[in-house]
Amino acid sequence: MSAIGELSTMTRRKGPMTKEEKKANGRDNKAAYVFLLPWLIGLVVITVGPMLMSLYLSFTDYNLLQPPQWVGIDNFVRMFGDARLHNSLRVTFTYVLVGVPLQLAVALVIALVLDKGLRGLPFYRSIFYLPSLLGGSVAVAILWKQIFGTTGLVNQVLAMIGIQGPGWISDPNTALGSIILLHVWTFGSPMIIFLAGLRQIPNMYYEAAEVDGATTLQKFWRITLPMLSPIIFFNLVLQIIGSFQSFTQAFIVSGGNGGPSDSTMFFTLYLYQKGFGQFDMGYASAMAWFLLVIIGVFTAINFIASKYWVFYDD
Amino acid sequence: MTKIQTLPAAAEDQSSKPSKSPRRRESPGNLAFSRNARIKGLIKHAILILVGGIMIYPLLWMVVSSLRPNDLIFREPGLWLNNLEMSNYTDGWSALTHPFGHYMINSAIVVLGSIVGNLISCSMAAYAFARLQFSGKKLFFGIMLLTIMLPFHVVIVPQYILFSQIGWVNTFWPLIVPKLLATDAFFVFLMVQFIRGIPKELDEAARIDGAGHPRIFLRVILPLMVPALATTTIFTFIWTWNDFFGALIYLTDPDMFTVPVALRAFVDSQSATSWGSLFAMSIVSLFPVFLVFLFGQRFLIKGIATTGIK
Numbered sequence: 001m002s003a004i005g006e007l008s009t010m011t012r013r014k015g016p017m018t019k020e021e022k023k024a025n026g027r028d029n030k031a032a033y034v035f036l037l038p039w040l041i042g043l044v045v046i047t048v049g050p051m052l053m054s055l056y057l058s059f060t061d062y063n064l065l066q067p068p069q070w071v072g073i074d075n076f077v078r079m080f081g082d083a084r085l086h087n088s089l090r091v092t093f094t095y096v097l098v099g100v101p102l103q104l105a106v107a108l109v110i111a112l113v114l115d116k117g118l119r120g121l122p123f124y125r126s127i128f129y130l131p132s133l134l135g136g137s138v139a140v141a142i143l144w145k146q147i148f149g150t151t152g153l154v155n156q157v158l159a160m161i162g163i164q165g166p167g168w169i170s171d172p173n174t175a176l177g178s179i180i181l182l183h184v185w186t187f188g189s190p191m192i193i194f195l196a197g198l199r200q201i202p203n204m205y206y207e208a209a210e211v212d213g214a215t216t217l218q219k220f221w222r223i224t225l226p227m228l229s230p231i232i233f234f235n236l237v238l239q240i241i242g243s244f245q246s247f248t249q250a251f252i253v254s255g256g257n258g259g260p261s262d263s264t265m266f267f268t269l270y271l272y273q274k275g276f277g278q279f280d281m282g283y284a285s286a287m288a289w290f291l292l293v294i295i296g297v298f299t300a301i302n303f304i305a306s307k308y309w310v311f312y313d314d
Numbered sequence: 315m316t317k318i319q320t321l322p323a324a325a326e327d328q329s330s331k332p333s334k335s336p337r338r339r340e341s342p343g344n345l346a347f348s349r350n351a352r353i354k355g356l357i358k359h360a361i362l363i364l365v366g367g368i369m370i371y372p373l374l375w376m377v378v379s380s381l382r383p384n385d386l387i388f389r390e391p392g393l394w395l396n397n398l399e400m401s402n403y404t405d406g407w408s409a410l411t412h413p414f415g416h417y418m419i420n421s422a423i424v425v426l427g428s429i430v431g432n433l434i435s436c437s438m439a440a441y442a443f444a445r446l447q448f449s450g451k452k453l454f455f456g457i458m459l460l461t462i463m464l465p466f467h468v469v470i471v472p473q474y475i476l477f478s479q480i481g482w483v484n485t486f487w488p489l490i491v492p493k494l495l496a497t498d499a500f501f502v503f504l505m506v507q508f509i510r511g512i513p514k515e516l517d518e519a520a521r522i523d524g525a526g527h528p529r530i531f532l533r534v535i536l537p538l539m540v541p542a543l544a545t546t547t548i549f550t551f552i553w554t555w556n557d558f559f560g561a562l563i564y565l566t567d568p569d570m571f572t573v574p575v576a577l578r579a580f581v582d583s584q585s586a587t588s589w590g591s592l593f594a595m596s597i598v599s600l601f602p603v604f605l606v607f608l609f610g611q612r613f614l615i616k617g618i619a620t621t622g623i624k
Contacts (some may be wrong), residue, residue: 002622003503007459010452031527033446038435039458042495047461050472057471064475110365113358120359126368126611133607134373135615137556138574143376144579146589153375156391178407185369196619221431238622244614245465248558252578271467276563281471288467295465 002234008303056211058286063279085287088270091176095266096298097242099183104235107187111194112224125192132188140182145169148178167255172263179249179264190235197231198224226311233310237302243297247272249282267291267310380593382623387589398618403598406591410576410583411568414538414595417576418602419522424489424572428554429547431493434500436546439496440505441531445517461499466559474563484567489560493550502544504621508542509535545617552603573599 023109033040060068060074072298077083114124134140148168155165168174205223214222250258252268258265271291275284379387383399407414442448443455477488496502516538517530523534536543558574565571571579577599580592606616617623 002620003459003462003500005504007456010456010459028527029448031436032442032446032451035438035446035527035531036454037438039439039496041459042435042492042497043457044495045476046492046495047464047469050469050476053472054468064478074551075480093551108509110344110362113361118355118358123360123404124366125615126607127370129615130607131369133552134556134600136553136558137600137603138577139599142592142596143372145581146593147375149373151388153372153391156389160391170459188525189622192615192618193622241366241463241465248574251558251562252581255581268467271468272559275471276474281475284413285471288465288471291465292443295463299463 002235003232004237005230032046036212054285054288056097057282058289062281062285063245064281065279068282071282075283076290078283079286079290084265085264085267088258088265088267091258091263091265092244092267094176095180095183096240096248099180100236100239100243102180103184103187104190104232104239106184106304107191107235108194108228108232110295111191111198112189112220114191114195115198119279125195128191129188132186133185135182138248141249142305144178144182144249146251148174169264170260172260175254175263176261181244182249182253191241193231194228196227201227229310232310233302237299240302241295244268244291244298333545367373369429376593377597378588380597382590384588402588402594404592406580406595406598409588409591409595410579414487414570414576416600417571417573418598420486420570421572424557424561425485425551425554427486427490428493429550431622432496432498432546432550433492433543435494435496436498436501437505437536437543438531439502440509441527441535443502444506444509445530445535446527448502450494458499458502461497462503470559470563483564485564486570487563489554489557499618500548500621500623503548504617504623505542508539509619512538513530520617541613541616544610548606548613549617551606551621 057068059070059072061071061074062068066300110128119125149155150167150170152168154168158165166174168178175262205227206219209219209223245268246266247268249270250264250269254269256258256266256269258269267287268291271284271287273288274280276306374393375391378393379390380402381395381398382390382402384402410417431554439458443451443458463608471486472481473492482488492498508623510536517534520530520534544609556574557572558578561575562578563573568576568579577592577595580595
């Protein structure tokens with residue numbers, strides 16, 4: 001079961017402990033905490049402590065040199081009037097709302113084509129998966145910058161058929177699109193999750209449908225899609241959470257400044273500039289909490305909406 | 315998606331025996347049908363080869379471009395090479411303050427530290443979650459799952475302040491120590507799933523023989539979870555090798571640069587002038603990842619299919 005699946009069953013299953021659980025409780029306490037020690041220290045020092053600290057800092061003005069000055073909700077009020085921040089939200093939302101569905105759709109289509117009887121499956125799977133592994137690297141972002149440059153590969157190919165392409169990444173209208181394309185290019189990892197999910201659908205359903213004379217399209221809508229919906233949901237949640245945090249690609253492609261004219265200024269890039277460029281740590285912390293809330297809201301909406309379209313077999 | 319072993323095993327088995335698909339078996343002797351199926355198969359292969367070709371083309375083009383003289387890179391969309399131009403590699407290797415190997419060694423140190431950290435601390439936590447009963451287990455397990463989804467931006471500012479105050483900026487510690495403290499919860503979860511698939515009778519037998527938890531963990535569980543450990547090793551390698559954000563924040567001294575920040579410095583210092591050597595060093599930086607991909611594919615696929623790690 002996936003992490004997300006597990007989490008949702010944990011919240012669903014409530015009730016008193018069984019006798020057995022009660023008896024077992026406390027038996028291994030000491031040993032358990034010894035085994036958990038590194039993780040517990042990490043939780044306190046690296047995760048929860050810093051979270052509380054960043055919550056506190058979000059209400060302060062802090063530049064690393066002077067002690068933090070309490071300013072109340074000023075940082076959040078500032079965010080309301082910060083046009084660059086609004087723009088960065090627009091860019092990030094576009095990236096997530098266009099890039100994620102597009103990537104998942106491609107991943108699903110390719111996973112469906114790569115079905116059980118196909119020869120050379122391991123080979124194709126590797127080819128499609130490789131970009132997922134490299135996609136987050138600086139090297140590939142550099143490559144992208146050149147491919148979509150004015151004299152880059154894309155325009156070289158277009159020139160062969162007589163089209164004069166724009167300077168994709170130097171044009172504010174197409175720069176974000178190029179980065180979204182980079183995201184779609186890394187469809188390999190959701191594809192593999194889809195493939196694993198497709199394997200789990202019992203063949204008898206298809207056999208029964210064939211007996212009833214169902215068409216390929218009917219089989220897809222009535223069997224594949226509902227049976228796969230938990231996996232689609234899992235991929236969706238995971239990709240949305242991940243995409244909101246994208247940074248490297250935008251940083252490298254735009255040369256670190258979110259250009260041209262802020263068209264690739266991702267929220268995280270703006271946060272980095274505020275925090276680690278201008279050492280406006282209070283504001284950066286407020287932004288980080290805002291990002292957490294946005295991701296939380298998106299995930300919650302996903303979970304609520306899932307009740308209407310995710311189908312559980314059991 | 316149930317136990318870690320069942321799902322990928324099913325995926326592996328069926329993919330390695332393509333001809334035994336039950337849906338194919340249904341139409342023995344029906345010539346018209348099998349011809350139809352063959353055409354369908356051909357169309358599929360055509361689609362896949364086309365899509366795969368487009369996917370891989372940019373990477374191949376980068377490899378070829380790194381072997382071309384600079385002025386040709388901007389004119390040649392094809393993959394033909396007239397003669398090998400190795401100067402991009404030699405130029406790129408020594409274009410920064412240090413030879414590129416220096417940054418690869420830095421990266422290797424961080425990667426090695428992270429792998430050791432993740433293997434030790436995540437497997438310990440996973441053993442506790444999968445096999446031990448203790449108070450607060452459900453709560454802690456829930457928290458652990460939640461931390462998988464927590465954006466690191468929420469903690470990065472205070473973490474930076476913390477590490478800078480103990481003087482760890484421009485050392486590798488801020489990149490390694492969190493791994494020693496099992497903050498990559500993905501791997502804890504992956505290992506929990508794996509341990510759940512190991513029969514409990516094994517550790518019960520060891521307990522009857524008088525073994526305590528450390529012994530059961532080291533002698534029974536760890537040797538059986540080698541596939542999960544391998545998956546963790548491989549993913550930690552690739553992610554840490556590619557990690558840009560952490561290195562960008564903590565490593566500002568060129569002496570300490572890891573490969574991604576060195577590459578970025580390279581872009582800044584030469585930008586438009588020497589794409590050839592920039593590509594050459596990009597290839598060099600991707601090479602270890604590619605090697606790990608080649609040898610660790612099986613584990614990568616399993617890991618991703620079960621837990622959805624990237």
